[in-house]
Amino acid sequence: MRRAHTVDQVRSAEAELMARLPGGALMQRAAAGLAAAVADLLGTSYGARVLLLVGGGDNGGDALYAGVLLARRGVPVEVVRLSEHVHEAGLAALRAVGGRVVAVGEAHRPDLVVDGIVGIGGRPGLSERAVEALGLFPDVPVVAVDTPSGVDVDTGRLDGAHVSAAVTVTFGTHKVAHLVDPAAEACGVVHLVDIGLDLPDAAVTALQADDVRRLLRVPGPFDHKYTRGVVGVRAGSERYPGAAVLCTSGAACGMAGMVRYVGSAADAVRARHPEIVVGEGRVQAWVVGSGGSGDAEQALVESLADGVPVVADADAIQHVRQHRSDDLVLTPHAGELARLLDVERTEVEANQLEYAKRAAGELWCVVALKGRRTLVVAPDGRVRSNGTGVPWLGTAGAGDVLAGLVGALVASGLDGFDAASAAVWLHGAAAAEASAGGPIVASDVAAALPGVIRDLVSDG
Ligand SMILES: NC(=O)C1=CN([C@@H]2O[C@H](COP(=O)(O)OP(=O)(O)OC[C@H]3O[C@@H](n4cnc5c(N)ncnc54)[C@H](O)[C@@H]3O)[C@@H](O)[C@H]2O)[C@@H](O)CC1
Ligand SMILES: [K+]
Structure with a gap:
């Protein structure tokens, strides 16, 4: 499990540890961790230069002491000071090993820029001087110290200018901005350096392959189709029969013992999946709304009447305020969540964590806000951010496959939060597998799911 903590949590853990260690x-x-990561990136190229952008806090101190270690290895290091006062002992140590303080216009072209402007003490946005210094060598990769300066560390929001890093080297634990977009995208590849902090429960977590393996329910010798769970799908419409096929394809990933289908696209579903049973009957979970158009509200009402968990996707999402349940998973994209909360889509995209939490709390349900890093939020405020997937997954029908998959995992016995977060992970992994760097369509994602699950469960 990857864990991200808030600034306050990090500060308390740091204070506790500092009290026991020498100054x-x-x-x-x-x-030391930062210098090692920078040296790795520079490789063996002789004469590679580093430019440190240093602000007034301890973030700048980290950069300066990393500069000392790099200079001792023979790397030419230059420093641009972006604050009147910088970490004086760090600066003196760097000067003593040959580091040069330069004015913004005097810096030599570096091979790497180190962003030590601000870290967890930073407010969102950057000063004009910082923007000017960053603009000097726009094509040179930036290594951010702890967090890319300018991002809102505890929310993942961007508010004004910020650093876009190729690599972020962080300390002790991940911060929320590393796992929540749009800030997460500005972090590039995040590298964690252990500094020995003792931390409480995380604010945001991200499942890793091992975590997903542990969540999945693998059938035992006495299981049969009913003990493994039946998932029902009410999706598709006259207008979008394909959504029924894709949603049932996700549901038919093999994790539930049986898939039922109820709706107007039965012929298309049966033609693609002869194993799917058409018609009403007992299920352990319903999936409703994918491509449901005008039929979605009725499908939601009928599904809720069964008293089992319901996964509401696409056209069903806008009706959940009228038709409530305390065992509901919503799978909106930003536009659908915006409609549900009566705000602009751009607002949701800019404040993903806030709005996903708001919907989960207000409607007391699990919300999977789909995006580059899908956020799954439980009504009690737990948050999981997903790290699998590829941009090629942004393709019509991919959401229908995901909704079916979430339903299959709920039917197999997972609660809505685990089911949604495991499904999002598997869906992204299947997309990466199917894509292998090239284009894909939603059917390819569904087709790749059993293989991804096989590799996962047979690997433990
Ligand atoms: N907390 C920890 O556990 C550890 C912290 N360390 C480092 O210390 C950093 C935190 O240091 P600080 O608390 O000194 O805070 P920062 O260095 O992050 O920033 C504080 C300074 O920046 C100024 N500032 C705030 N927002 C700004 C903005 N948008 N533009 C320009 N200046 C701005 C403040 O006035 C203050 O002078 C961490 O990010 C990390 O790099 C590490 O040395 C090791 C452990
Ligand atoms: K930084």
Whole structure:
């Protein structure tokens, strides 16, 4: 499990540890990890230069001490000070090993820029001088210290200018901005350096392959189709019969013992999946709304009447305020969540964590806000951010496959939060597998699911 903590949580853990260690020990640990990561990126190229952009706090201190270690290895290091006062001991140490302080216009072209402007003490946005310094070498990759400066560390929001890093080297634990878009995208590849912090429960987590493996229910010797769970799908419409096929394809990933289908696209569903049973009957979970058009509200009402968990997708989402249940998973994209909350789509995209939490709390349900990093939020405020997937997954019908998959996992016995977060992980992994770097359509994602699940469960 990847864990991300808030600034306050990190500060308390740091204070506790610092009280037991000699002064400056934590900064030295951070600087050593940062210098090692920078040296790795520079590789063996002789004469590669590093430019440090240094602000007034400890984030700049980390950068300066990393600069000391790099200079000792023979890397030419230059420093642009972006604050009147910078970490004085760090600066003196760097000067002592040959580091040069330069004015913005005097810097040599570097091979890497190190962003030590601000870290967890930073407010969103950047000063004009910082923007100017960052603009000097726009094509040179940036390594951000702890967080890309300018991002809102606890929310993942972007508000004004910010650093876009190729790599972010963070310390002790991930921060929320590393796992929540749009800030997460500005972090590039995140590299965690252990500095020995003792931390409480995380604010945001991200499942890894091992976590998903542990969640999935693998059939035992005495299981049969009914003990493995039946998932029912009410999806598709006269207008969108294909959505029924795709949603049932996700549901038919093999994780439930049986898939039922109720709706107007029965012929198309049966033609694609002869194993799917058409017609009403007992299920352990319903999936409703994918491509449902005007039929979606009725499908939601009928599904809720069964008293089993319901996954509401697409056209069903807008009706959940009128038709409530306390065992509901919603799978909106930003536009659908915006409609549900009566705000603009751009607002949701800019404040993904806030709005996903708001919907989960107000409607007391699980919300999977789909995006580059899908956020799954439980009504009690737990948050999981997904790290699998490829941009090629942004293709028509991919959401229908996901909704069916979530339903299959709920029917197999997972609660809505685990089912949605495991499904999102598997869906992204299947897309990556099917794509292998090239284009895909939604059917390819569904077709790749059993293989991804096989690799996962047979690997443990
Ligand atoms: N907390 C921890 O556990 C550790 C922290 N360390 C480092 O210390 C950093 C935190 O240091 P600080 O608390 O000194 O805070 P920062 O260095 O993140 O920033 C604080 C300084 O920046 C100024 N500032 C705030 N927002 C700004 C903005 N948008 N533009 C320009 N200046 C701005 C503040 O006035 C203050 O001078 C961490 O991010 C990390 O890099 C590490 O040394 C090791 C351990
Ligand atoms: K930084």
